Amino acid sequence: MAIDKFDILTSTGVPLPAENVDTDQIIPARFLKATSREGFGENLFRDWRYDKAGKPVKDFVLNNPKYSGKILVAGKNFGSGSSREHAAWAIFDYGFRVVVSSFFADIFKNNAMNNGLLPVQVSEEFLKKIFAEIEKDPKVQLEIRLEEQTITLLSTGESEHFEINPYKKLCFLNGYDDIDFLLSKKEKIMAFEQQREQE
Amino acid sequence: MKPKTLFDKIWDSHVVDSVPDGPDVLYIDRHYIHEVTSPQAFSGLRQRGIPLFRPERTLATADHNIPTKNQDKPIREELSRIQVQTLEKNCKEFGVELYGLGHPYNGIVHVIGAELGFTQPGMTIVCGDSHTSTHGAFGSIAFGIGTSEVEMVFASQCVLQPKPKKMRINIEGTLGKAVTAKDIILYIISQISASGATGYFVEYAGSAIRSLSMEARMTICNMSIEMGARGGLIAPDEITFEYVKGREFAPKGKDWDRALEKWKNLKTDPDAVFDKELDFRAEDIRPMITYGTNPGMGIAIDGTIPALEEIPEAEQPSFLKALKYMDFEPGMKLEGHPVDYVFLGSCTNGRIEDIRAFAALVKGKKKAENITAWIVPGSRQVEKQAYEEGLVDILKEAGFELRQPGCSACLAMNEDKIPAGKYSVSTSNRNFEGRQGPGARTLLASPLTAAAAAVTGKITDPASLM
Numbered sequence A: 001m002a003i004d005k006f007d008i009l010t011s012t013g014v015p016l017p018a019e020n021v022d023t024d025q026i027i028p029a030r031f032l033k034a035t036s037r038e039g040f041g042e043n044l045f046r047d048w049r050y051d052k053a054g055k056p057v058k059d060f061v062l063n064n065p066k067y068s069g070k071i072l073v074a075g076k077n078f079g080s081g082s083s084r085e086h087a088a089w090a091i092f093d094y095g096f097r098v099v100v101s102s103f104f105a106d107i108f109k110n111n112a113m114n115n116g117l118l119p120v121q122v123s124e125e126f127l128k129k130i131f132a133e134i135e136k137d138p139k140v141q142l143e144i145r146l147e148e149q150t151i152t153l154l155s156t157g158e159s160e161h162f163e164i165n166p167y168k169k170l171c172f173l174n175g176y177d178d179i180d181f182l183l184s185k186k187e188k189i190m191a192f193e194q195q196r197e198q199e
Numbered sequence B: 001m002k003p004k005t006l007f008d009k010i011w012d013s014h015v016v017d018s019v020p021d022g023p024d025v026l027y028i029d030r031h032y033i034h035e036v037t038s039p040q041a042f043s044g045l046r047q048r049g050i051p052l053f054r055p056e057r058t059l060a061t062a063d064h065n066i067p068t069k070n071q072d073k074p075i076r077e078e079l080s081r082i083q084v085q086t087l088e089k090n091c092k093e094f095g096v097e098l099y100g101l102g103h104p105y106n107g108i109v110h111v112i113g114a115e116l117g118f119t120q121p122g123m124t125i126v127c128g129d130s131h132t133s134t135h136g137a138f139g140s141i142a143f144g145i146g147t148s149e150v151e152m153v154f155a156s157q158c159v160l161q162p163k164p165k166k167m168r169i170n171i172e173g174t175l176g177k178a179v180t181a182k183d184i185i186l187y188i189i190s191q192i193s194a195s196g197a198t199g200y201f202v203e204y205a206g207s208a209i210r211s212l213s214m215e216a217r218m219t220i221c222n223m224s225i226e227m228g229a230r231g232g233l234i235a236p237d238e239i240t241f242e243y244v245k246g247r248e249f250a251p252k253g254k255d256w257d258r259a260l261e262k263w264k265n266l267k268t269d270p271d272a273v274f275d276k277e278l279d280f281r282a283e284d285i286r287p288m289i290t291y292g293t294n295p296g297m298g299i300a301i302d303g304t305i306p307a308l309e310e311i312p313e314a315e316q317p318s319f320l321k322a323l324k325y326m327d328f329e330p331g332m333k334l335e336g337h338p339v340d341y342v343f344l345g346s347c348t349n350g351r352i353e354d355i356r357a358f359a360a361l362v363k364g365k366k367k368a369e370n371i372t373a374w375i376v377p378g379s380r381q382v383e384k385q386a387y388e389e390g391l392v393d394i395l396k397e398a399g400f401e402l403r404q405p406g407c408s409a410c411l412a413m414n415e416d417k418i419p420a421g422k423y424s425v426s427t428s429n430r431n432f433e434g435r436q437g438p439g440a441r442t443l444l445a446s447p448l449t450a451a452a453a454a455v456t457g458k459i460t461d462p463a464s465l466m
Helices: A086-094 A106-113 A124-136 A166-174 A176-181 A186-198 B006-012 B039-048 B078-094 B109-115 B130-138 B147-156 B182-192 B214-227 B236-245 B252-264 B313-326 B353-363 B380-388 B391-397 B447-456
Strands: A008-016 A071-074 A098-101 A118-121 A141-147 A148-154 A160-162 B016-020 B023-028 B030-033 B058-062 B097-101 B124-127 B141-144 B158-163 B165-172 B200-205 B231-232 B278-279 B286-288 B296-302 B341-344 B372-375 B424-426 B443-446
Touching: A008 A098, A008 A124, A071 A124, A071 A141, A086 A106, A098 A124, A106 A166, A106 B147, A124 A148, A124 B124, A141 B286, A160 B236, A176 A186, A176 B147, A186 B016, A186 B023, B006 B097, B006 B200, B030 B147, B030 B447, B039 B078, B039 B147, B058 B109, B078 B097, B109 B124, B109 B130, B109 B214, B124 B130, B124 B147, B130 B141, B130 B214, B130 B231, B130 B236, B141 B214, B141 B231, B147 B158, B165 B182, B182 B214, B182 B286, B200 B214, B214 B231, B214 B236, B214 B353, B236 B252, B278 B447, B341 B353, B341 B447, B353 B380, B353 B391, B353 B447, B380 B391, B424 B447
Parallel strands: A008 A071, A071 A098, A098 A118, B030 B058, B030 B124, B058 B097, B124 B141, B165 B200, B165 B278, B200 B231, B341 B372, B341 B424, B424 B443
Antiparallel strands: A008 A141, A141 A148, A148 A160, B016 B023, B023 B158, B286 B296, B286 B443
């Protein structure tokens, strides 16, 4: 149940410049009826991606053959709203391994990290640059180096440092699992319970 | 001793361990689960071959998928039925108390947790649902988690969490006519935006908050997540204790006295420091309504949608996209705009007080012909009370019917979907694109404003009808 290991990723990016993309857009509620984690990628951004007749919406970015890659580049406040982890599953299942934005909603960020999807938070200026470079040339590559905590636009060589909690970084680099970690704390947890009983 | 905030006091007393440079191992007192975000977590336990560590601290209900009619019959929609049955199977296998369809305690997870007294002051509470923040109304730390974290709680009764920053929002003064808790929270979010409290846990304080009932406080805390906060809380007081006393899971006898003794200390020390403080005046708040596609896009009911120049340049594309979806124009007035649907319900406004407020306003009036109204209680107990108090008769005389409890048209996972292009004045918490059904146009408002729209057929200031 460990997550995929993550170290260095070089890939083109898929631009989604909208702000406040909420998890209802990432995966609408009517697709939350599954009882497994698989298959959500099919309905990623369902209502932006397909029209009412189920035909792909031409100008939506996932349907544009110009764009591809393992990095989703999104506008500010990405992943707001519902706590549904299905949003992170859908993005991962579709094939993305990184989401770049200038701001992430808290629960989404946790959910992403718990599933091996790396949220990379960059400055507004750098995000603008990335969007501009991808618009100029969809083949432009982004490089994410987790050990160094850097994201680099390979076309211009411009680079930015990003923050990640050291514990979470370790989990990504080694494919660690939080639940195994918590289970290793069982005795401490039981001692804590006993102490609280007595209070 | 260093002065502490209420949030610090509760958080610190629940830390089992801390990962160096990492999150805390936070002990969880109460875990609520429902059918949508739990199946994969149960599968995880099964794959690991481990039991649920503390089933007695867990309470389950079916709410998101369930129909609001014919609840005595099998659920028609196959995937919904399977998901609800999977919850039943999982609860049985892992020893969790389930208030499923047909049970007198069934209802929306955040409504029943409070009304059963399972939620109590000073606790840590989580659920795989962002509106878990509701329970902060009792002076507890309550927040939504993802399914991986549901599995963490199943396995260890703990979650790994970095400690959030702290914000205090003070609202002083007296509320005006027809201004309710829902208007307070919609006003705050409109002032600080849908991401204005991201990274923070919010304590609500001030005379306007203290004057509110528990149900009204729950409405406020419920929508904390809509400004990005992990959760919101309100220090418990006599109103809180009175509400909890005598409920199913509340402590009794000597245990009650002991609990009360502890709960009375649950407040922020006078000199405690917050990372951020905001002040608002109750007198500035009018009945509110949203015009856009996130809960931060709210205005006073007699106000106008901002002009394009009033919106920061970077946000203009999102603003215009939202207005296009809603078919509104910048600078437009909403009052008098026709409405097609009215939805009273959800974990924000599906409690008995909300139905009382709606019934009081529609009493002696008639439902407007162009309106389809869905009035959905938050729980079986609320439903029962609405009948006992004669509210259902009042509603009937005015042309409305009470449906059966559930999440319903808040997120439209069941059959209650607002058709594409239709306008819905909704007492729920989200006006996202497609939230109430693909293409649905949602205007968030209080139960009073919803009632006013239901009888006039258009957006109306409820104060004008009272």
